[in-house]
Amino acid sequence: MKIVADENIPLLHNFFGDVGDIETYPGRALTNECVMGADILLVRSVTQVNETLLAGSNVKFVGTCTIGTDHIDTAYLQSKGITFSSAPGCNATSVVEYVISTLSVLSEVRQIDLSDITVGVVGCGNVGSRVVSTLKRLGLKVLANDPLVDQTEMVSFEEILKCDIISLHTPLTKEGDYPTYHLFDENTLAKLTEQQVLINTGRGAVIDGEALKQKLKKQPRFTAVLDVWETEPNVDIELAGLVTIGTPHIAGYSLDGKVKGTEMIYQALCRHLGLPLRHQVAQFIPSPPLSRMHFTSEAEQAWSMHTAIRTVYDVRHDHYNLMNTLQGTEQQRVQAFDQLRKQYRPRREFSTIKVFLKNTDSAMHSMFKALGFNVKSA
């Protein structure tokens, strides 16, 4: 059995090595020629999987080790009887932690009092609902909008537009009753004041990038945080220079989230082929490292939450890394964008870190728990 796969799928050989012969390619370089003779195709988000890629091939199973599926022509796969699987929720925690780190940083650099603001979440699926529940458990006021789920706890889109911070967690869709393509177009962006914050970790084209750029030129104090870009991997340099935080599509790039994506597709493929499950992440990735943080005095505890969040993941590192690549020719910048993603450091999730607190009955203890840290008594 021949497996053609994106070379950036972590633990690819560990999971799939005994399922078939693996041939790897850079995800953006996968062509129709590459998949000829393949039975199985394993991709990430950068490969457009459609008739152009698959015509005339024998591929019977396509798996994407990602949450997003906008790069997959599922109707075409269905019409050809090709089994398809994605990895829903695999890196949702990673995205939540990106948002948490962003809020922590903005609270300082934009002097935002998090206890006094309302966060509006657009898209309340695996990621959005976890953002909502985590922020609520931290004591923040949160509203959510999602026309496609039970409306009991949802508010209107117009209400979301009044929130101090708006965080986008929708897929990219161009069809259906509620398409998200350019959901934040010139008109919608015009309704946001300079005091508001817009965070996008969904897909770039949910915001009209050109319209956002023009808004930021007119209202430079408007805070935009972009992990995803309409034109990626070719980031609009001018827009990048105007955002408060800009990162190279790595919100979901915790090691834990990425390998979970591989594991989920491995499981789906085993189901498809009727094979027993022989591998799991724990075999290959060390269980939670012995990383420990001790906050044992009252003074330390006062700022401990922000310290812990930013020690494990400070979104500004990814921001500076991206900003440092925005030079040279378009080709050099595109390569640099992909390199940042390919060589991304092993970032672990909060749950892998043990936090020792002096007083485990404290409100701080509840907050650390809400963030997912492994809280212990000092």
Ligand SMILES: NC(=O)C1=CN([C@@H]2O[C@H](COP(=O)(O)OP(=O)(O)OC[C@H]3O[C@@H](n4cnc5c(N)ncnc54)[C@H](O)[C@@H]3O)[C@@H](O)[C@H]2O)C=CC1
């Ligand atoms: N930046 C990154 O690294 C990552 C980005 N993503 C993106 O985030 C998206 C969301 O991820 P999940 O929450 O796991 O997906 P999900 O499918 O669980 O949830 C998406 C939610 O958005 C809602 N939605 C659809 N159209 C909407 C609209 N017009 N207005 C409001 N809500 C709408 C859906 O009803 C659904 O509840 C993914 O599709 C992917 O594109 C996901 C993981 C990592």
Ligand SMILES: O=C(O)C(=O)[C@H](O)COP(=O)(O)O
């Ligand atoms: O899971 C998703 O959806 C994402 O956006 C991934 O983080 C994208 O990662 P790549 O597939 O582009 O490596």
